[in-house]
Amino acid sequence: MSKSDLYRIVTLSASSASVRFETGSEILGAHFPERAIVPGSCLIETARELIEKIVDKPLYIKEIKNVKFVSVIEPAITPEVFFDFEKDGGEEAWRVTVYNEERTFAKMKIVFSYEQ
Secondary structure, X not given: OOHHHHEEEEXXXXXXXXXXXXXXXXXXXXXXXXXXXOOHHHHHHHHHHHHHHHHOOXXXXXXEEEEEEOOOOOOOOXXXXXXXXXXOOOOOEEEEEEEXXXXXXXXXXXXXXXXX
């Protein structure tokens, strides 16, 4: 997945980010062309890419301990969403919430590794 094709970062800090999904993305065009939605796997990968920027090291997903997709993201209706990040425990685990002002779209806990 090329993040430059799927989304662009609007803001990024140590604990949050906002991204704008590109409605012309090839990925979105292939995922229900009549009613494009952001695939759940892309939300996980976007979270990984954003956390990678925060820690300034390459990260690999070691384990996804929990993921709940609560609502779909339709970029034509909701182009911008927020990601909140919270480091969880001693391992390289992070809790991630994806939301906007009106609803929560996903919650996940991902454990990363610095080695593949």
